[in-house]
Amino acid sequence: MRVCMFTRAVLQQGKGGMEDHIAMLCRGLAKKGIDISVITTLHQQGKEYEVLDGVKYYYVGGSKPKKYSADWWGNSVQKFVQLHGETPFDAVHSQSAGGFGFARENLGKKLQIPVVTSLHGTTIDEIQTQLNKLANTHSIRSYSDLLDTLRVFPKMAVQLHSYFFIDSKYLSSSDLIIATSNEQKKKLLKYLHVPEGKIEIIYNAIDEKLFSPSERYVAVKELGVMGKPILLCVARLEREKGVQNAILAMHELLKEYPAALLLIVGDGSYRKSLEELAKRLCVHHSVTFTGFVQFEKLPTYFNACDIFLNPTIRQDGYDLTVLEAMSCERPVIASKIGSMPTAIEHGKDGIMIKPGSVQDLVFAVNGLVADREKAKLIAKAARKKILENFSCESMISKTILAYREAIAMVKKR
Structure with a gap:
């Protein structure tokens, strides 16, 4: 199976929870025989391509590392079209809004390629985080804290734009949506009106062998x-x-x-x-x-x-x-x-x-x-x-099953 993944950030661009998750997932998928290519944002050292742990990484310009932009979404689609033309993909995996450019061009339906989207949080969560900052005024202890609180309002404006004009597009074009928690599934149903039949719950995992009890x-x-x-x-x-x-x-x-x-x-x-x-x-x-x-x-x-x-x-x-x-x-x-x-x-x-x-x-x-x-x-x-x-083996196996389920759904169209 050949899979293309869109994501704004990978571990090679810097540490983070999502970056750790994607590295573990891709490494595990490759070990299971999945031919996986990752299209992501710029590499700080100017690399355009590398292979790590059997995973192919393509670094595409148009934005800063780890940041979305209209140009990057456009460039990421061009890279996909190039790679797909060389060797066709069987499925696309979008990490949150990473595949928005793909969805905007409606390529899933045009090319009959199933799209699986993983959500690591929703715009609703981001808006609530900004509201939490306003509610936690006791934590304002400095001038920089005050400035951070004032930035809540422009950030919420950006997030509301994303909610109305971006989220609905890439979610509606997805054949299957992976919610990483029970609470996330509820939000998808209530606020983003995703049909329940399109949602699979697959918990994010950690390396339970590395993180094990010791003296x-x-x-x-x-x-x-x-x-x-x-x-x-x-x-x-x-x-x-x-x-x-x-x-x-x-x-x-x-x-x-x-x-x-x-x-x-x-x-x-x-x-x-x-x-x-x-x-x-x-x-x-x-x-x-x-x-x-x-x-x-x-x-x-x-x-x-x-x-x-x-x-x-x-x-x-x-x-x-x-x-x-x-x-x-x-x-x-x-x-x-x-x-x-x-x-x-x-x-x-x-x-x-x-x-x-x-x-x-x-x-x-x-x-x-x-x-x-x-x-x-x-x-x-x-x-x-x-x-x-929350084991790594469970997450990887369930993700592969999600790919197969999405492929089967597209074949039945």
Whole structure:
């Protein structure tokens, strides 16, 4: 089977949850014998083509790396037509709006090629994220925070345009739509009016072998943080990721646990504001910013922590870092937002809190620290859930079945 995938971002252009997911998916598909070509945006080093792990990557101009544009959508279609003319594709896989240019030209019907679209979030989620920023005014701690809040309104205008003029086009032209969570399926039905028969639920997966439990003693020794209760955040450092709420919680938690340490793994435009917040609250001696950490080293950080925190206010799918922490058999506290309920059943395999609530975060940490047995049971249930529902093998096999189902649907037209 020969498949062409459209996506705005891949791992070679920089780290990110979607980028990790696409790399794992494509690598797995190639191992299963799928001939897969990926059409994406510009490569920072000017590469136009490369093969990695059996996957062909084509870097097309017309926009900045990882960014959509009308020119890129047009150029991506031209590249597809060229490749299809050389060796025909059996199916097209659009990652979110990556295949909008293909849909705009109605090429699926013209060429009788089935189109499968994976949604990693919806425009509805993006709009809700901006509204969450307005609702969480307590997190405005600096001039840059204020500017970020004011940017909500032009961002919402762009997202409303996407909702009315882009989403409907590429979704209506899709033969099959992959929702990555139960909550996402509900939004597709309610807000985007997608027929239920066109929706398949396939959960995003993580590498459950790489992210597996190991001795905490070994991990903390490797990181040089022995003898401390450790809370961990792993995130792109942007305001909507809510890491500021973990720092605010530390201000209260240190009164009870003065030896506690908050490890913040990741980088981003909001890092300076977070560092300044830690200093203003006088908790900077108990908050460590590691910066970017290589993907392969992340399991060490997960296995070193006592509790993983994900206090996001971003309304999207479940963060893969939540799944990775669960896979390492660590108790997770996360915001009850977006698709998080697909990943976590509150009180059984994780704890969910009200988005933006520092008080709820402090209460949840205290609860797990006070009841170590409960924390251990939650962690074991979390690992079990990952193995049963979020394994890489399951995601890849179900994706191939989705391709075959879409191909069969087109043949019946």
